[in-house]
Amino acid sequence: MRPEDYRTQPDDRFKLTDEARRAVRAMAQSGDRAGWVSPLRYNLSVSHGHRFVWFRVAKVASRTIRHHFTTHDVTLDVDHAMRVRYPTDLFADYFRFAFVRDPLARFVSAWQDKVVNANYYRFDDADHARMQRIEEFASWVAGQDLAAVPGTDQHLALQSRLIDLNHVDFVGRLETFATDFAEVCERIGAPAGPAEARNQTGSGGASGRQVSDELRGLVATMYRRDYQIFGY
Incomplete structure (x- = not known):
């Protein structure tokens, strides 16, 4: 080959x-x-x-x-x-x-895009309403094996597993x-790129309202390997 x-x-x-x-x-x-x-x-x-x-x-x-x-x-x-x-x-x-990317900012971006702006994960109406609280969504994600590819959705998988x-x-x-x-x-050998990435979530990817201690703790546990490997 x-x-x-x-x-x-x-x-x-x-x-x-x-x-x-x-x-x-x-x-x-x-x-x-x-x-x-x-x-x-x-x-x-x-x-x-x-x-x-x-x-x-x-x-x-x-x-x-x-x-x-x-x-x-x-x-x-x-x-x-x-x-x-x-x-x-x-x-x-x-x-x-x-x-x-910082795992917390990436997680908030995925939630905003795939849960708040859509129903990408096809929750029923009651669960989709509950998932509008990001901590509820994080608790649901915590039940998955984020190192399983294929298996886990690419927007949620460990970054260290995708490389x-x-x-x-x-x-x-x-x-x-x-x-x-x-x-x-x-x-x-390509022309220089753009000054910044498009479609970023502002303020580092998370607003003060979204980043509670509960959320930080859940994300820190779920993405511990990413934090360790990439030094965030």
Whole structure:
């Protein structure tokens, strides 16, 4: 398999081509050699022309980054692949990056977008009304295994689980997006990026009303691994 054979379908940017899926499956089954295929699944975007792998973390500037790439002729051969394994050795010389965000701000953003502004999780009317209190939503999320991908919704999953930490070259932060994304663009040979990410929740992602001690405690427990790994 060549790196260029790993791509998504022309008419479905979420799914790998049949040929790519078969090749990855064959590599995974081919023997004991370590490092051929990632043991875990990730949400990926890949450009063969600019030679990068982007581990997408939901609610962390994904729309901004993708919009910048698509408007500046950065072809995404793997556009928006969801929960896929990938051949790690083939991309050893690609620039592999991701972006992360303060877990509390990310959680509040997910709640605002997916619960307050919509009913993404398809709660019944009574539960949806109850989930308008963010602490209730956090208690519901706390009952899930946030390291399970697939399994947990991507907007709630641990950021540290959405990134192949053994094969990542650069982890930028939303809080320093302008500087960090400028470095990504320089590394991949793309035009400089926007000064800030779009669709951010203001004031660090959480208003005073939303951030109670109860919420802080729940988020700190649920996302302890993210806090430890990324130093928030």
